[in-house]
Amino acid sequence: MSSxxxxxPDDPTPPYEQLRRQLVDLIEGGQLVEGERLPPLRxxxxxxxxxxxxxxxxxxxxxxxxxxxxxxxxxxRVATAVPKPSAGEREVRLAGxxxxxxxxxxxxxxxxxxxxxxxxxxxx
Amino acid sequence: xxxxxxxxxxxxxxxxxxxxxxxxxxxPRSRRPLELDPSCNGALLAGHRKAAGWRWAxxxxxxxxxxxxxxxxxxxxxxxxxxLSPTAFGxxxxxxxxxxxxxxxxxxxxxxxxxxxxxxxxxxxxxxxxRSVAASALGLGALLVMTTRxxxxxxxxxxxxxxxxxxxxxxxxxxxxxxxxFYSVPLGIAVVVGLLGAAVALRTVVLRPRSxxxxxxxxxxxxxxxRSAEAVVAATGVMVAASLSGVALVAGIxxxxxxxxxxxxxxxxxxxxxxxxxxLLLTSWCLALLLAGRRFAPVETGATVAAxxxxxx
Numbered sequence: 001m002s003s004x005x006x007x008x009p010d011d012p013t014p015p016y017e018q019l020r021r022q023l024v025d026l027i028e029g030g031q032l033v034e035g036e037r038l039p040p041l042r043x044x045x046x047x048x049x050x051x052x053x054x055x056x057x058x059x060x061x062x063x064x065x066x067x068x069x070x071x072x073x074x075x076x077r078v079a080t081a082v083p084k085p086s087a088g089e090r091e092v093r094l095a096g097x098x099x100x101x102x103x104x105x106x107x108x109x110x111x112x113x114x115x116x117x118x119x120x121x122x123x124x
Numbered sequence: 125x126x127x128x129x130x131x132x133x134x135x136x137x138x139x140x141x142x143x144x145x146x147x148x149x150x151x152p153r154s155r156r157p158l159e160l161d162p163s164c165n166g167a168l169l170a171g172h173r174k175a176a177g178w179r180w181a182x183x184x185x186x187x188x189x190x191x192x193x194x195x196x197x198x199x200x201x202x203x204x205x206x207x208l209s210p211t212a213f214g215x216x217x218x219x220x221x222x223x224x225x226x227x228x229x230x231x232x233x234x235x236x237x238x239x240x241x242x243x244x245x246x247x248x249x250x251x252x253x254x255r256s257v258a259a260s261a262l263g264l265g266a267l268l269v270m271t272t273r274x275x276x277x278x279x280x281x282x283x284x285x286x287x288x289x290x291x292x293x294x295x296x297x298x299x300x301x302x303x304x305x306f307y308s309v310p311l312g313i314a315v316v317v318g319l320l321g322a323a324v325a326l327r328t329v330v331l332r333p334r335s336x337x338x339x340x341x342x343x344x345x346x347x348x349x350x351r352s353a354e355a356v357v358a359a360t361g362v363m364v365a366a367s368l369s370g371v372a373l374v375a376g377i378x379x380x381x382x383x384x385x386x387x388x389x390x391x392x393x394x395x396x397x398x399x400x401x402x403x404l405l406l407t408s409w410c411l412a413l414l415l416a417g418r419r420f421a422p423v424e425t426g427a428t429v430a431a432x433x434x435x436x437x
């Protein structure tokens with residue numbers, strides 16, 4: 001597991017939902033495979049400066065969606081292998097992510113060139 | 125436990141401690157500093173210095189508390205304090221590590237990131253030392269059970285202070301002090317408290333929040349966690365090995381002093397004296413690891429972080 005989870009306190013989305021979305025993306029994107037263990041509640045809450053209950057809520061939601069399973073003493077693990085999205089689905093999701101990014105960047109007053117540079121800097 | 129045994133141990137312990145100090149400060153292996161790139165994370169370096177400071181404070185306090193326990197608690201308690209002093213020392217060092225870890229928790233500002241990882245105590249434990257300390261703890265438990273079962277009351281009716289042997293219907297021999305229930309019960313309770321303290325400390329080391337998810341920072345942070353975990357295990361080692369050494373030497377000497385002792389007691393006495401000597405070596409090894417802390421000071425120039433390797437002893 002080399003991925004990172006990010007929580008932005010200025011984002012109006014509640015932290016548990018920010019976490020949930022990232023973990024769903026990681027599981028559906030195949031970066032978290034079946035049986036892989038998620039960080040323990042207290043550890044992740046400490047690292048992100050969140051309440052344990054916030055992370056617990058994220059894990060509960062993922063469990064309800066059938067993406068993870070929790071077992072006493074065994075931690076929380078990815079439940080099922082989710083098929084990778086097709087090329088078409090990937091295109092649709094990318095467009096959605098790009099739209100959200102462009103909207104926020106424009107609100108900051110960024111030009112198209114600056115937006116492109118920022119994306120390139122992140123992807124290299 | 126016994127003044128005579130204490131006097132005997134001094135010439136044995138002094139060279140061992142000198143050896144430990146030499147190994148910590150002047151041996152070639154001790155000159156390997158913790159390589160951290162200062163540009164990587166200033167807060168991490170500051171945290172490392174703070175944690176090292178608290179660890180040294182715990183060590184210094186441990187020496188004072190152990191000395192006071194050994195001296196003051198021995199009056200009227202038949203040297204019970206001397207037996208409890210290693211545990212007092214270990215608990216102080218462990219306390220220093222815990223405070224150090226708690227005071228280095230990073231402040232949270234702006235966007236927070238966390239590596240998607242599962243940290244466990246096993247990731248940071250020094251394997252060889254951990255196994256030695258665990259084996260010593262089990263050995264101490266077994267020996268205390270045995271000496272408790274063999275002990276008898278002394279001439280003033282205090283349970284578990286002497287070892288009796290009925291040589292013939294007309295003659296019996298008594299040797300004391302014997303590490304029976306008079307000594308083993310308080311020592312057992314103290315060591316259990318110490319082991320619980322060590323478990324809490326290791327959990328604190330593992331759960332201390334990281335200040336980010338950058339791979340270099342994660343690797344450097346892991347080195348510091350390993351150093352703290354090593355200090356906890358070494359302090360536990362001093363606690364357990366020094367206690368086991370004391371009990372084994374006292375029991376071994378008592379077993380040898382009985383004229384009509386069966387052959388099994390003689391063999392047991394030799395084994396216990398050997399265990400006692402071996403545990404003195406483990407105690408000095410653990411002391412060396414505690415004293416070696418200063419050599420982990422980060423260097424001011426270093427291109428990269430010593431990714432995950434740290435300084436293992």
